[in-house]
Amino acid sequence: MLELGAVSSAMESARTILGMAKTFIQVGNSVEVNSVALDLNMKMLELLDRLQDARATESALAQKIQELERELRESEVFQSELENYLLFSPWPGAFVYARKRSLVGAQYPHYLCTNCVEGRVKSILQAVDTPKGWLNYKCPRCSLELQTGSRGGVAPYYPDEP
Ligand SMILES: [Zn+2]
Structure with missing residues (x-):
């Protein structure tokens, strides 16, 4: 003090x-x-x-x-950078921040971990296969894991894609 x-x-x-x-x-x-x-x-x-x-x-x-x-x-x-993303649910019960396509010079589609964004850190979710063959997306920073409910072929996409 x-x-x-x-x-x-x-x-x-x-x-x-x-x-x-x-x-x-x-x-x-x-x-x-x-x-x-x-x-x-x-x-x-x-x-x-x-x-x-x-x-x-x-x-x-x-x-x-x-x-x-x-x-x-x-x-x-960070807030300015986060305006390039949209809170989005690509799979039932799973929320991510997804990069908007409508931006000039948009990066390759990817999802940010909502848990890490709360801590003002951009952490890109990575695809991981479970031992039973399901495809999940996992945060390399906080280990948050989101289930896609699919066995593959699920890639990030722009939430504002036509
Ligand atoms: Zn995280």
Whole structure:
């Protein structure tokens, strides 16, 4: 957790030191002068500590802002890329994100794993044969497996194909 009061705490210390400096100027007795000078030194050290804390807090906040800005940019790029896909059910009970054909320069038809898309990752489903000869589509990243209900001959196609 970031300490948000570090700057105001440092400002309070600065005000205290300023008040002590005024007192120091007004004091005539050397014993009192030494006592005030010692207090002043202690407060100066305290102020330096607080300024160091404030600087560390500021640095941590700047780093967090950069991190959030990077995440936002990545999220915007991913959302923009996802607009090239359509949520689609090629087989009963199975949902995928399918690349739209209507786009200029559309890639070869393929399906993205909905599970991975939720985590903002594009993972292309791959055809796999089951030991019993059924054709499934499986995510190489999260291992989600979708049953086509066919024994072969099922290739991805564009959902907006005529
Ligand atoms: Zn996946």
